[in-house]
Amino acid sequence: MTTTALLSSSLVFQPIKPCKPFLPRNHRIPRPRFPLCSAEPTHLMKGGDGGRRSPVDGGRRSPRRGPHGTSRRSAVKKSFAQEQVVFTTPVARDPVVAIIGGGVAGLVCALTLEERGIRSTVFDTGIHGLGGRMATRIIDSRTFIFDHAAQFFTVSDLRFQKLVDRWLEKGLVREWKGLLVELEAGGRASPVPYSASRYVGTKGMRSLMDSIISQSNMANIVRPCWISKLEPFNGTWRLAEREKPHGQFDAVVIAHNGKCANRLLSSSGLPQLTKQMKTLELSSIWALLAAFEDPLPISQNRDFEGAFVKGVDSLSWMGNNTSKLFPLQSDLPQCWTFFSTAAYGKRNKVPQENIPNATAEKVKDDILEGVESALGLSKGSLQKPFYTRVQLWGAALPTNSPEIPCIFDPNGRAGICGDWLLGSSVEAAALSGMSLAHHMADYFQSGGTQLDEFAVGLNNPFHAIGGHDIGQFPGLKSGEQVEPQACTAP
Numbered sequence: 334m335t336t337t338a339l340l341s342s343s344l345v346f347q348p349i350k351p352c353k354p355f356l357p358r359n360h361r362i363p364r365p366r367f368p369l370c371s372a373e374p375t376h377l378m379k380g381g382d383g384g385r386r387s388p389v390d391g392g393r394r395s396p397r398r399g400p401h402g403t404s405r406r407s408a409v410k411k412s413f414a415q416e417q418v419v420f421t422t423p424v425a426r427d428p429v430v431a432i433i434g435g436g437v438a439g440l441v442c443a444l445t446l447e448e449r450g451i452r453s454t455v456f457d458t459g460i461h462g463l464g465g466r467m468a469t470r471i472i473d474s475r476t477f478i479f480d481h482a483a484q485f486f487t488v489s490d491l492r493f494q495k496l497v498d499r500w501l502e503k504g505l506v507r508e509w510k511g512l513l514v515e516l517e518a519g520g521r522a523s524p525v526p527y528s529a530s531r532y533v534g535t536k537g538m539r540s541l542m543d544s545i546i547s548q549s550n551m552a553n554i555v556r557p558c559w560i561s562k563l564e565p566f567n568g569t570w571r572l573a574e575r576e577k578p579h580g581q582f583d584a585v586v587i588a589h590n591g592k593c594a595n596r597l598l599s600s601s602g603l604p605q606l607t608k609q610m611k612t613l614e615l616s617s618i619w620a621l622l623a624a625f626e627d628p629l630p631i632s633q634n635r636d637f638e639g640a641f642v643k644g645v646d647s648l649s650w651m652g653n654n655t656s657k658l659f660p661l662q663s664d665l666p667q668c669w670t671f672f673s674t675a676a677y678g679k680r681n682k683v684p685q686e687n688i689p690n691a692t693a694e695k696v697k698d699d700i701l702e703g704v705e706s707a708l709g710l711s712k713g714s715l716q717k718p719f720y721t722r723v724q725l726w727g728a729a730l731p732t733n734s735p736e737i738p739c740i741f742d743p744n745g746r747a748g749i750c751g752d753w754l755l756g757s758s759v760e761a762a763a764l765s766g767m768s769l770a771h772h773m774a775d776y777f778q779s780g781g782t783q784l785d786e787f788a789v790g791l792n793n794p795f796h797a798i799g800g801h802d803i804g805q806f807p808g809l810k811s812g813e814q815v816e817p818q819a820c821t822a823p
Contacts, residue, residue: 418602418745422568424781428583429453430773431572433560433597436465437759438750439588440545441496441766443552449774453586455546456572456579457556462539465589467759469537470622472720476655476665479622480538481724484639484652484670485509486759487529489807492767493760497532505541509533511638511657518644520709522637529808533657555579559593563601565745584746584773588766590753591615591728603745605791609735612795613753617678618649618729618802621671621700623718628667629653631708640707641801648703649674649802666719671700675802678729685727693723730757730804733795738768740790743776743783754790756798758805 428451432439435457443453457463468482488494500506509531514522534541546552562573563585572579587594587606590613598607631637639652650672655665673681673696683692705715731753738755741748750769752762776787798805 415600415604415607416602417604418565420565420568420744420746420781424746424777425583427452428777430584430586431456431560431570431580431582432586432588433572434465434586434588434751435459435463435542435554435556436588436751437467437542437762438752438766439465439586440542441763442586442588442750442770443766444546444549445767445770446774447546447549447551449770450551451770451774451777452551454553454555454580454582456558456560457554458559460557462543463545463554463556464539464542466726467534467538467542469534469539470722471537472624476659476662477624477668478537478658479654479668479670480534480652480657481620481622481670482726483538483759484650484803485531485533485657485806487527487531487806487808488760489529490760490764493763496763500541500545503544504535505544506532507535509638509657511653511660512636513639514637514641516637516640516642516651516707518642518706518709520707522640525641526810527806527808528810529806531806535658537654537658560597563597563603563747565602570747584748584777586769586773587747587749588751590731590751601745601747603742603747605742606740606745606747606749609740609791609793610749612733612735614732615728615753616675616730616732616802617682618675618726619673619678619681619696619700620724620726621673621697622720622722622724623669623671623701624720625667625669625716625718627716629669629704629708629715630710641803642703642707645674645703645706647673647677647699648707651704651707671704672803673700673703675729675732678725682727683725685725688723688725696723697721730800730802732797734798735790735793735795737790737793738765739772741769741772741776741787742791743781743787746776746781748773749790756805757800758807760807761805 430446430451430453432443432453432455435455439455439457440463443455446453466482468480470479470481471477472479488497497506513525513527513531515525516522546554558579559574560572560579561575564571564573566581569581569583570585571581572585587598587610590610595607595611598610601607638656639650641650642648648671650670652670654668654670659665677699681692681696683689701715702712705712708715734753734756736755739748739750740754748769750765752758752765754765755761772787772789779787
């Protein structure tokens, strides 16, 4: 899910921590033994760096430029509706990657690139923090908190489990053992069985994202920043935000989706990536954040902390952030997150940048009525919340997928990662970020000459995916779950 409340605003160059010197590159860091997007490991070949400058240094002696913003050392060929960029310069000995999008996929990609000895800069639009759909809203105190996108996540893959174990050791996440139910209209609740552990951010989902690479020596963060232009130049990519330069990079990762990603790619010279991104279909979901003075009347429903709601048009999920994040405190305001169904979101979709007041009020009333229906309460009997906020996730979750861990165009040295490539879960996002990072590291080590071997996902067909309206949760026995596939070569 993407939120407009965390987007826009003026540019601030804001690393998570003071910049540290980059570590020297180690070409001999071993590649993991499990299969990823690419074929088997390739041998390292020497390649020039093309006279590159720092990733945040836009200055460079300008060679003679050819058409389409490329130099005479880059070639372009006609493909689809735009011209395909083909870089012919050798890959850099010490490449730097631009990652556009600071959600799970983008940050895990940066983390994995660092493990392979490769530097990166992550550009993210978040004003309050990183995370994309791992979003948390803190109102006016440390206990007045709403996870207003991802509510929890599960683990079914050993590679993701290793990453989560590191988060557990650092205290960034904890296992969530609160009661999770399926709630039918009228108030009938039944526990959701599960075979995989469930996790939540210790202080909310966003705090986890802000901490993932906070100790990194090889990944910089630039936010809030809207990268609006990708321009091939002299064997590298130049990035800009409203004509303000943001440096040159040896490769680019697109780690977000929706209309902004489509707009960015449409004139980039990457028609195959553009085609795949535009094939993606996304749902729309309304979120209502509501705080109540007293607990909701759910004791007859076994005091659940989260519920997948069935049979209510305006409601698909209700989750108690207070009991989830502060299970030992009983005297706090009850902060609930409610999500509409995707069908309701589609019927009531408006421009999310400018939601009319009348629409916001209607959505709030409809969702609260849905809560009454789900709990089996009479209309108008639910206590009035003392705080509410309505948000529209206009590009919430994927409804189709190419079912490939990552996409990479070796001609243009650009790739895509994101949960939608495998499904619609936090785990899928992390696996996609890992896969693309390892794939690009192998590409760099190969010298960038074996193009056919490294082209991945450029023509994979899309298929409809299932799951809950708020995403997939591998290991849960509720709903029609689609498990993320293993990351294998196509």
